[in-house]
Amino acid sequence: MNTPTNLKYSKSHEWIRIEPDGTATIGITFHAQEQLGDIVFVQQPDMGRVVKQDEECGVIESVKAAADIYSPLSGEVIAINADLDAAPEKVNEDAYGAWLFKLKLSDPAELTGLLDAAAYEKIAEADRE
Amino acid sequence: MPFVPHTDEDIRAMLAAIGVESVEALFDEIPRSLRAHPLPELPPATNELEIVRLMHSRAEHDRRYRTFIGAGAYEHHVPAAVWQIATRGEFYTSYTPYQAEASQGTLQVLYEYQSMMTALTALAVTNASLYDGASALAEAVLMAVRTHKSSRRVLIPRTVHPSYRKTVRTIVKNQDIEIVELPYDLPRGHVDPQYLAEMELGDFAALVIPQPNFFGVLEPVDALTDWANARGALAIALVNPLSLALLKPPGRWGRNGADIAVGDGQPLGIPLSAGGPYYGFMACRKELVRQMPGRIVGRTVDAQGRTGFALTLQAREQHIRRSRATSNICTNQGLMVTASTIHMALLGPEGLRRVARVCHAGLSMLLGKLSAVPGVSRVFDAPAFHESALKFSVPAEDVLRALRARGILGGLSLKSDYPEIGDGVLVCVTETKTESDLSEYASHVARIVGDRFTPAPCAPNSAP
Numbered sequence: 026m027n028t029p030t031n032l033k034y035s036k037s038h039e040w041i042r043i044e045p046d047g048t049a050t051i052g053i054t055f056h057a058q059e060q061l062g063d064i065v066f067v068q069q070p071d072m073g074r075v076v077k078q079d080e081e082c083g084v085i086e087s088v089k090a091a092a093d094i095y096s097p098l099s100g101e102v103i104a105i106n107a108d109l110d111a112a113p114e115k116v117n118e119d120a121y122g123a124w125l126f127k128l129k130l131s132d133p134a135e136l137t138g139l140l141d142a143a144a145y146e147k148i149a150e151a152d153r154e
Numbered sequence: 155m156p157f158v159p160h161t162d163e164d165i166r167a168m169l170a171a172i173g174v175e176s177v178e179a180l181f182d183e184i185p186r187s188l189r190a191h192p193l194p195e196l197p198p199a200t201n202e203l204e205i206v207r208l209m210h211s212r213a214e215h216d217r218r219y220r221t222f223i224g225a226g227a228y229e230h231h232v233p234a235a236v237w238q239i240a241t242r243g244e245f246y247t248s249y250t251p252y253q254a255e256a257s258q259g260t261l262q263v264l265y266e267y268q269s270m271m272t273a274l275t276a277l278a279v280t281n282a283s284l285y286d287g288a289s290a291l292a293e294a295v296l297m298a299v300r301t302h303k304s305s306r307r308v309l310i311p312r313t314v315h316p317s318y319r320k321t322v323r324t325i326v327k328n329q330d331i332e333i334v335e336l337p338y339d340l341p342r343g344h345v346d347p348q349y350l351a352e353m354e355l356g357d358f359a360a361l362v363i364p365q366p367n368f369f370g371v372l373e374p375v376d377a378l379t380d381w382a383n384a385r386g387a388l389a390i391a392l393v394n395p396l397s398l399a400l401l402k403p404p405g406r407w408g409r410n411g412a413d414i415a416v417g418d419g420q421p422l423g424i425p426l427s428a429g430g431p432y433y434g435f436m437a438c439r440k441e442l443v444r445q446m447p448g449r450i451v452g453r454t455v456d457a458q459g460r461t462g463f464a465l466t467l468q469a470r471e472q473h474i475r476r477s478r479a480t481s482n483i484c485t486n487q488g489l490m491v492t493a494s495t496i497h498m499a500l501l502g503p504e505g506l507r508r509v510a511r512v513c514h515a516g517l518s519m520l521l522g523k524l525s526a527v528p529g530v531s532r533v534f535d536a537p538a539f540h541e542s543a544l545k546f547s548v549p550a551e552d553v554l555r556a557l558r559a560r561g562i563l564g565g566l567s568l569k570s571d572y573p574e575i576g577d578g579v580l581v582c583v584t585e586t587k588t589e590s591d592l593s594e595y596a597s598h599v600a601r602i603v604g605d606r607f608t609p610a611p612c613a614p615n616s617a618p
Contacts, residue, residue: 066444066469071303084469084478091469091478 027055029121033136034145035097037079040121041139049098052124053085053116056149061087064116067109069094069126074102076128078135083125085116098135100128220591221563224541224582225368226287226315227429228421230396230509231586232493233500236423240493254465260488261463264451267495273503274398275391275415276405277437281448282486287418288321290434291362291392293481294414295322297438297445298360298388299331300480301413305357305387311336311345313367314392316571334358340574343371343534343543347381360388363412365404366397369580370517370541371534379408391415395422395435397539399506400514404437414438422506423497424490433487433494444470447481509585513540516583516592523596529603533578541582543568543575546603550577556602562595 038057083094391404404412420432452466529547557564568578
């Protein structure tokens, strides 16, 4: 399954990449985009929004469903991927390249609670059944 | 898809196919205690003959009047072809489809309707209609607050229909939204943008701009739209769709156009029917479409590349996103918009323009005739579409009662909703009134006002 080992994961199917400067880049997993189907619209959180871990902060709309995006970490939204406005399908084409938003973390201790690739794969497997 | 009931034979065959004894048996999971019982208070069924007699006698209670009342519901001529076509079985029995794509014809009519409304309002997208104009305004208020994100205050001028303002308050009451009513300039009859600019109003999400307003008066829509936009708020246009055949459409108001346009579609092919059903329309700029409630029909292609229609942007709706739907609206006024679409198609832009012109000309003619009657005056001096507020030198009640005795509904009393005007009456003229109707109205009024006009004996300067 497509689950890069250099990333962290949440139970709600987000992936997290911790950058050298300590910020977190967040997107949804290959498994998530596959389950959703063709994505038609991504509603990202507003710039500057302060989010708590597991707080719902956006929506991804596909042709058959609308799924909430949950922030896997607490912090402040410092960037949103503007490409997804005109081309939401990038999330289907390249789930790990088409990031949704970046966070400045307010509580790095939360990182220890995130899943590694192996743990996430188990969850995704179970989801598929 | 024809909607024809099943025969007993059909039913037996279907039951046999699924191996069930009877239709009753399909419900046997529901506990007996929860099953509905017959309703003893209901009278026994009547037959067609009895019903027809009953309805005729009820109808006789209402005399036949010639009406000069507008105030949100207007008497217009609807060509016979409109309801001939709209009452065809295919249209008449169609509900808002849930398996929408199986009803391509229904979706196509809605798509045509939507296309016509975007042309009329000059805004990018419309929905497939809402319940009525008042609730459409409430939905626009909710939509503006959702879009604006920081303020939950909406400004509504008192020149907006009193029933619409009440409806908005009822609908937003429990949603933590503040409605601020704005005053209007009394001699002119519309909102004064200068006054607004000077008022300390604080932040607000939207300004409602009626056009024409409840008094029939034209508001300074460009100045109001720009004023709202400059304050970071949305401009919600509340418009009479027939007037849009003559007036500048909301999409072209001010520098950037209005953001949302709503109103009641009744003037376009819908009979008065003692108050309804009518339908509400809503249009908005493209960027706001995801916040717009109601059904939206889109045109697309199927897997074989053939043109087809589908309900689209359904993630706004309850059946996809229950608690975060933009609204609880999950239907539309299908039959009404079908009739309205046929009406608009029959009249076309030129026909609608002519109707609107004749209405306006009719009002001008009536006002001209009444200007020759001492004791009748206009309340407002600003330009109007097809309605005007009048005052008489005798109590309005007396005038209206005397007119009613002559088979004329002379207008709507404004006393209770607008006491500051005094004893005003709102009068409407449409293309259904001939010149002789107007002369008759004026001569009756002249007689009523003249008969009663006796100057007080002690008043100085009173003519003998």
